[in-house]
Amino acid sequence: MFDPQVTVTALLGAGFLTTSAGLIAQSRGKRLLAARAASLEERRDAAAAHASALLAEVEHFAQATVPALVDVLARGHRGVRVPGLSQAQLAGTPVDQAHQAVARQLQEAITLTREQIGRAARSSVRDIIDEAQTRLHRCQLMVVQEMDRHPDGTVYHQSLMSLDHLVTQAAHTLQRTRILTGSWPGLQRADCTFREVVESARGRISDYLRVAYTYEPRTGETWLEGRVVEPVTVALTELLSNATAYSDGKVYVEVQPFQTGFCIVVDDGGVGMNDFQRREAARQLTQHEVLDVTTVRDTGQLGFAVIGRLAGEYGFAADVTSTSPYGGVRAVLRVPRDLFGNGPSDEEIEAERRAALTAATQSGPASAHAGDGHAPAVERAGTGSLPQRRRRAPRPAGPAGDGVPAPADDPDAFSAGLAYLGRTIHDTETHTREGDQPHD
Structure with a gap:
């Protein structure tokens, strides 16, 4: 087993x-x-x-x-x-995607909030400026009326002219703010010459006596289209104000032709700008957007922003990157030929001449002036305004008993002629409100 x-x-x-x-x-x-x-x-x-x-x-x-x-x-x-x-x-993970979505929503929220605040602020500023501009215009009219009641060349008359100059500067301050808030300049002009534009801009700054304008008939008597007269004048005013504020001595202005238009050249003898300041100025001069009132740091340095806004809107350009022969800054305002105007017609000239003669006849001997029989070709420095009509009518002759013309260097005669021109400018100036802006 x-x-x-x-x-x-x-x-x-x-x-x-x-x-x-x-x-x-x-x-x-x-x-x-x-x-x-x-x-x-x-x-x-x-x-x-x-x-x-x-x-x-x-x-x-x-x-x-x-x-x-x-x-x-x-x-x-x-x-x-x-x-x-x-x-x-x-x-690339969902966390990364979620963070990017939050960043986009944050950007959208800030942008929308800023736009809403900006629109409300700009609208409020424009409403305030409209009322202030109206009151300043009335003030200017009252000053001119008071000037008409008193003899030319008196101390009181000169004080009124100084007051009118201050009012003009205040109006320009409101105007530049109006432009930065997205509005138009608030004034509509007829065709004017480059000479009138330069003289008007010079009359809107404090140190207008320091501005030396080199007049040449070829450029000075060239017409600028009325639609852009006020924008170019405002831009030139900012350049002149900047030049006189940051330099001593004379500031030289000259209108020079180039192949596609004219350049208004402003030379000063100041300290100039460094590279950073030039880059910042170039950025503002080419930034054509409406001012973002929610990010403004220094309201005293908005001149270049005003020019950039107008340049983008009306088709001219500005540059301040060059050095002046006098050691300061050379500012150039380039106006293309397509912005040039045609000037008044023969009918307008004749109608203006008759109206001026009628007004001079009615005003009596107090407004008579000696000389060559034609009004001066420059504006009163204190007005800072351009005339509505673009050529000066003949002045009335002196009294019948005065057979000897006043000498050219007579200060009383010069002051009287200046005051007459100031009245003519104010009488013929057109002030239109924002709602009446003509379409381009």
Whole structure:
């Protein structure tokens, strides 16, 4: 039958095999568990690192990215760099996409808010300026009426002329603000010559006596289209004001022809501008958008912004990057030929002459002037305004009993002629309100 020894050996071998198999299975299970534990630990570490990266990125977005966006979008700071992701591994992830969406919404919210505030502010400013301009115009009319009641050349008459000059400067300040708020200059002119434009701009600044205009008939008597007369005059006024404010001595003005138009050149002997100031000036002169009233820092330095706004609207250009022969700044106002005008017709000239003769006859001997029989070709410096009609009618002759003309260097005669010209300018000036602006 069965050998007991063989049977025992077989049983022991089977038990050993079973035990070995169990031990092997147990070892494999332990290794599997260890591998799973290591994998879980790696996943845990990875999850912790990812959570840490997300937390760091959220803090970076809140503490660095958003403040930079606010500086650029809301405060208008130039040169501020908006940082991107601080954790490169999050690029293209939903977190990155969500942050970009928040940045876009922040930009849209700030832009819409600024536009709403800007529109409301500009509208309010324009309404205030309209009323102020009307009152200043009435003040000028009252001054001129008072001047007509008193003899020319008296101290009181000269005081009235100085007062009129101050009112003109105040009106120009309101006008430049009106332009920066998106409105038109507020005055509509007839065709005028470049000479009249230069003289009018000179009459709107404080130090007008320091401005020396080199007159040449070829350029000075060239007509400028009425639609752009006031914008060009305002722009030139800003250049002259800037030149006289930052220099001593004379400021020289000359109208020079070039191939496609004329240049009004303003040279001063000031300290000039550094590279940063030139770049900033060039930026403002080419920035044609409406002034953002929510980001204005210095309201005293808006002259270049006024010029840039007008240049973009009416088609001329300005440049201040050149150096003057006198060591200061050379400012150039370029007016293309397509902005030139035709001047008055023969019928207009004749009608104006008759109207002037009629007015002179009615005014009596008090307004008579000696000389060559024609009004001076320059405006009164204190008026700062352009005439509505573009040529001066003959002046009335002197009294019948006065057979000797007044000498050219007679100060009383010169003052009387200047006052007469001032009355003519104010009597023929057209002031139209914003709602009456003609279409181009």
